[in-house]
Amino acid sequence: MQAIAPTPAQRALFRNLYWDVFWFGVLQGSAMAFLSVYAARLGASAFQIGLLTSGPAVVNLLASLPAGRWLEGRAMTTVSFQTAVLHRLGYLLLVPLPWLMPEAAQAWALPVLIGLMSLPGTVLAIAFNAMFADVVAPEWRAHVVGRRNALLAVSSTAASLSCGWLLDQLTFPLNYQVVFGLGALGAGLSTYYLYRVRAPGTLSPRVGRALLDFALPGGLPRIGDALRQGLGLRFLTRGGARPLLRPDLLRGPFGRVMVAYLTFYTFQYTSIPLMPLFWVNELRLSDGEISIGNALFYGAMLVASLGLRRLSARLGHHRVLVLGAAFFGGYPLLNALAQDATLYYVASILGGVVWGLAGGGLVNRLMERVPDDDRPAHMALHNLALNLGILAGSLLGPALSHGTDLRTALFVAAALRLVAALLLGRWG
Structure with a gap:
């Protein structure tokens, strides 16, 4: 328990971070969780499904260090919002995909789209990690991260179960279009609450501890037990x-x-x-x-x-x-x-x-x-x-x-x- 209550400004900040991760959980439990399953139902090969993770990894290898340098001295709240918009527009593009091309072409289009999304996603992951450390004081980080992780688990679980039910009720591919639409809605609302996050007048001191926040905006689609973490990404902006x-x-x-x-x-x-x-x-x-x-x-x-x-x-x-x-x-x-x-x-x-x-x-x-x-x-x-x-x-x-x-x-x-x-x- 905290000895001192948060200020009104801190409470407003925390609420925005909680709503951000709640709606991110909707995205994670819908579009991110079922994208690889959709690819499998399209008849994609193991190589094509592997591209959903290997493609963004290549982008991250090439872009993460330059992105960290570019972010030095920039307003992380602004960059987080801007890159979130660019990255998450891709989830909206998933909705009309079955109308635009046959299934065999979609199996290749999915990794291409995810690869393109990963460029702003790489910057978003680094910027958000740095922003969180900047705006949340060290004495409140465990409290905020704990609540964010709980909200993420609840919203991801609810979204996953709801989407599973919807997918069984509707015909293919309409069922997946609805799920991708729900994911895009979650992405949009999460981005809105990122926009509402404001940096305090004085940034929080840098203590160099792990945040242990399970949410990774800009991360990969979740497949199986692969959950990538934004471990220490903020340090890429502190090279000097x-x-x-x-x-x-x-x-x-x-x-x-x-x-x-x-x-x-x-x-x-x-x-x-x-x-x-x-x-x-x-x-x-x-x-x-x-x-x-x-x-x-x-x-x-x-x-x-x-x-x-x-x-x-x-x-x-x-x-x-x-x-x-x-x-x-x-x-x-x-x-x-x-x-x-x-x-x-x-x-x-x-x-x-x-x-x-x-x-x-x-x-x-x-x-x-x-x-x-x-x-x-x-x-x-x-x-x-x-x-x-x-x-x-x-x-x-x-x-x-x-x-x-x-x-x-x-x-x-x-x-x-x-x-x-x-x-x-x-x-x-």
């Missing part, structure tokens, strides 16, 4: 005169940390392009069943994240990270073992719990290994490792599926995640 990209850091202990993180991200995303195809073509899940899995994942993740601080205080950040990573292969493993929705639901619960621990553990452990006086360069290397991992994993998964069937490929992906856990235990 020093170079952001410093390969010399890789020659020390931090180099081994980055190898472990790169391996983790690569093997995390190996199974991601395969999941929608497995659900649709092998398990024959309905959209309603997929939505229940999404809801179980969000709920389990929230519950697990609530106990993260206590568990970290008891075990330490490294042990929590290794504990979460050790069970990270359970999600693709249980999916591979499934014959119907039952084990898929169990996998969703386990995946949410594990990501609630592993996601927070990745953040906290990384901040523990990075020196306070040199965070921009270290976080720039982490951002490169993250996007290289997403790119490599999104290409490795489809390659595995070409050499074998989807079920076997998921078993292999589960084993690879265990390898990543071992590396995190040794070098993380």
